[in-house]
């Protein structure tokens with residue numbers, strides 16, 4: 001919501017078309033009157049909320065009732081995320097990490113005796129939660145091939161309650177046909193949960209494509225500066241009551257500084273992602289032409305097997321992709337990793353800095369085999385100059401060749 005002067009001037013401009021998502025990222029979640037003219041909301045630290053009268057207390061009257069349930073700071077972020085997710089979003093929950101957003105969602109939609117379908121390239125801690133915690137609580141999980149599409153139907157049981165998808169996989173980058181999977185799921189009365197962290201709602205409006213619950217590890221691109229742990233859960237009208245109840249019963253909430261930083265990150269999401277996209281594609285193409293590289297796994301490349309689905313369902317690509325190197329000893333790969341200066345080695349991603357990690361998904365797959373044909377590296381392309389990044393990688397490849 002935008003109140004005060006800015007709204008008036010936008011009306012004066014005669015804007016009749018709904019604003020683009022990029023505009024919404026700037027204008028949404030800003031109640032400048034309540035903020036006494038300041039652009040940003042205050043960081044409200046609060047547990048107790050006082051009621052002015054006994055009558056108000058008895059009636060639970062008031063926009064805010066208790067710190068865990070929300071503050072003006074959380075409301076500003078939730079309003080902005082609602083705008084970004086689009087008209088199918090009925091509510092947004094905030095969680096202290098991406099993993100907490102996933103586990104809160106699964107606990108909200110499942111019960112003992114239910115069956116859950118999970119995509120085989122899901123974020124590894126999601127699998128760990130299903131195989132450990134959910135199994136102990138009587139929920140059975142079946143993993144499925146990311147390329148299954150409408151063939152998902154054959155995995156359904158009478159007690160299948162939900163499906164977890166993630167596209168592309170955050171290491172192996174297969175693209176799933178989410179609308180095809182969602183169409184089957186809805187016929188079978190199952191809920192579709194999408195870990196939409198790679199694309200963000202700016203580049204993939206999950207809730208417009210049959211997804212019921214769209215999750216962000218906001219630790220990544222929404223935060224954007226590698227300085228918070230944060231998760232968001234956006235749900236449509238069918239799923240929101242289950243999510244809201246789970247958040248309430250589990251006591252899930254996020255710290256006020258992180259809420260503020262997530263909102264601040266959201267304001268610049270579109271310019272950061274545009275840069276990640278452009279530099280990422282530039283480097284993906286450059287890497288594809290390197291003699292040391294067997295293949296690049298990036299759905300926005302025309303040659304990628306998932307390209308058609310990406311083009312149909314997504315409006316952009318971000319800065320995370322993988323490469324398969326031609327077969328070479330691990331010590332040569334390590335020489336490359338040690339030689340690069342601008343690419344840090346570390347998990348998480350989505351910040352301003354470039355990163356590289358070696359990975360091996362074969363250890364945590366069960367429905368499909370991961371056989372890439374050479375050592376694999378995942379890159380996150382940050383906001384540095386691309387020519388500097390290429391020069392750094394040249395040095396890395398020289399070290400790889402020297403060690404081979």
Ligand SMILES: *Cc1c(COP(=O)(O)O)cnc(C)c1O
Nearest residue numbers: 097098099123170197217219230
């Ligand atoms: C990082 C990540 C998560 C988990 O987020 P945290 O904030 O680190 O808990 C979940 N899903 C994907 C795809 C991720 O990359």
